[in-house]
Amino acid sequence: MDSAPTPLAHSQSNGSSSYDGGDTIHCDDLKWLPLAPKVWIKLIKMTPETGAYTVIVRAEKGGGLPRHRHIGSAEIYVIRGDGKHPQTGHFAQGDYVLERKGAIHDPLVFEEELGPDWESEDCLTINVYRPRGHAAEKKLPVAVMIPGGAFNRGAARMHNTPSMLAWSEEPWIGVSMQYRIGVAGGMNTALTKKEGLLNLGLKNMYVALEWVQKNIAAFGGDPDDVTIMGLSAAAHGIGHLIMDVNQKKTLFHKAIMDSGGHTARVVHAPESRLNEAHFEEFLQLTGCNNRPEHEILPCLRALPSSTIIESGQKVYEKSNPSVRWAWQPVLDGDIISRRPIDAWKSGNWNKVPILTGSAHNEGAMYVPKTASTPEDFDDFFRALLPQLSHRDVAELNELYPDPSKNPDSEYVETRPLDIGPQYKRAEAAYGHYAYTCPVRQTAMWGSKSPSDPPVYLYHWALNKTALYGANHGDQMRYQTYNAEVRSISPKQEEIAGLMHAYATSFIVHGDPNKVKGKFEKRPQWLAFAGEKGKEAGKTMIFGEGNDERAGGSSLGTAAQFVDYEWAEKECDFWWKQTENFED
Incomplete structure (x- = not known):
């Protein structure tokens, strides 16, 4: 009751x-x-x-x-x-x-x-x-x-x-x-x-x-x-x-x-070609186009709320397949006064303890599931990042071997699902680019100086569905200890309890290990910089090997603190692209 x-x-x-x-x-x-x-x-x-x-x-x-x-x-x-x-x-x-x-x-x-x-x-x-x-x-x-x-x-x-x-x-x-x-x-x-x-x-x-x-x-x-x-x-x-x-x-x-960080994707200038193109589409939909600049905002202010909202949504939905989303934050000379990677490099930022992490299949719901040919893969990333050179695209193909040409590629599709043979490859590459590698940048750049506050890094690996795997955002309901996940099985409750315990201990004390409670025997989670020069660069992995929710029977490991080399070479490539600006 x-x-x-x-x-x-x-x-x-x-x-x-x-x-x-x-x-x-x-x-x-x-x-x-x-x-x-x-x-x-x-x-x-x-x-x-x-x-x-x-x-x-x-x-x-x-x-x-x-x-x-x-x-x-x-x-x-x-x-x-x-x-x-x-x-x-x-x-x-x-x-x-x-x-x-x-x-x-x-x-x-x-x-x-x-x-x-x-x-x-x-x-x-x-x-x-x-x-x-x-x-x-x-x-x-x-x-x-x-x-x-x-x-x-x-x-x-x-x-x-x-x-x-x-x-x-x-x-x-x-x-x-x-x-x-x-x-x-x-x-x-x-x-x-x-x-x-x-x-x-x-x-x-x-x-x-x-x-x-x-x-x-x-x-x-x-x-x-x-x-x-x-x-x-x-x-x-x-x-x-x-x-x-x-x-x-x-x-x-x-x-x-x-599952995010400020070096993710691209932060444009407000007057970038992409932003101006989205704005022009918006003005056409509202009927406030083809007029002097000083009349545009008064025209928009005079419109019903529904017109503004629906027009903005249409522009966003049109941009959605390419993931070159409309209405994103920009360099404004104020809150975002520097390109994000330059802000990290400066060493001048608000030094606070950080707990951050990403999921194993971050790109699963963002890339086209119908991707079938090598050209589909290349075209998606050329549209997403027009600044990629021919050499960049060639390197991208080496890092993510084409399953249609390489039978040993880890991206060969074996799941009995109605998806294109290039989907698995595309979702891995996009997930690394947009989420996993920016999150790791936070851990690395946030730990550059011995005087920097601690950064705690995690990786979410629990396989929730056959199609999406460990998808973007899946960890949220575990972090909040929601009833619908902890009631699934004892192992799901354990994973949720561990993640919730770490997060709430961090909220209260700035240390995921400080508060013991019900899950006092959980693995110790050290900062990414390590402790006294030891055990640096380690990651807390949640739910690795668990596929209960995806129809399997494997329980996996609830939480483990390990050296995690997954996607290291891929992130080296994407980190270079962080400094390859579109405009």
Whole structure:
């Protein structure tokens, strides 16, 4: 039976919040909506074994919104009272409701039980979770979850932050955020550069982190002990924040970067040919093309929100097959003031402990499953990276032997699946390029100096499906200790428990080994730099050899800390491409 939410405010001795709703969130107001809902409040029921949490979200003051300029404001409202009759907010029938109208956006990960995924530019929200009965005067570590999704999809609901917190051996405060995605957060062009409107999605992340600094103490959180965490695009974004030496405020102190890093893919200039091509497609779809430059933004501001969102989505969907995605972060001279690899090389970045890793089959859902010929393989990478030379493509073919020409190639397809014979090869190469090798760059460059804080590297190897293997993002539900994975089998519960224990120990202490608890006998996880010059360069491998979920019977090894040479030569090639700029 589910328990009722515990109210955040009743008395200090019973775990109250001293937050009075007086502070505001200042949002970059690239606003398309003619009106905003007055209040959005959500209560989540939790099971008795995990405790109860109240989710705090923001409410707009008034109905009108400024349109596509720079700073607007919104206010956080706290649910008060007994949880069933809040003193602030508008509720529909039922005690646990989510009332909001908007366009549904296809999420990256489906978590129906956590509610629908609304896409809107009016999306800036902060959710706060804390252990039931915690006294606010005792300040706890804070973890801020940033959702991923190619900077074009996804939402905080994808990540089961309450479960991750509830099962932690030691308490902490959980925060999750929404930020602008798609065209609303990444309309990065020469025009928006002139208007000072670049990288609004990244700026939204800062807005949320600044709010945490100002207000989290009222919920029992320690603003001087904040971990930022996220998967995929969120990990890319976190990497950009770590490299941002222009940010003078200390907004975070540790980072968990799952399947992503800021050296991933290509970070273009706003006026790049690719960005301008996406923007022109967008303008044609909205009808704001073929007009003087000074009329473009006023034209866009006058359009309905639905036109803006749908047009931006169409541009993104058109870019999706090539994985040259629209609406990505750019070099802006501010947050991303340097090319990512140059930022690493400088040694000048925000020195925080990092826990990072990637999955074995990161490219599985991104490359064409119909890839059948060697030409299909070459054409995909030539389109993805136009700067590749003939010599580069030849080297690429040597590193990933063509199964149609080499029967000994590890990419010979033997699975009885309806896929092209070049798919396995393409997914390996893209996964290395886009995720695995950038993640390893984080471990290597983040450990260059003896004075650098620790970086902990992992590799996710659990085979979930025959087609996708250990796919991009699979580790998330294990890290949060979700019921649907730990209930599959004792081995799945063990793998989830180990990963969750390491991650939550890192959140609380900056060390994945510090908190013992139920999984106290787990393998020791040393930093990538090693300890006193020994055991450097090792990786924690999760789930290697386990294929239960893919229909097999092998249990494999839950976790092992080893020298891991997989894809080393391939990463040497992709690291060279990190400095082979398209423009």
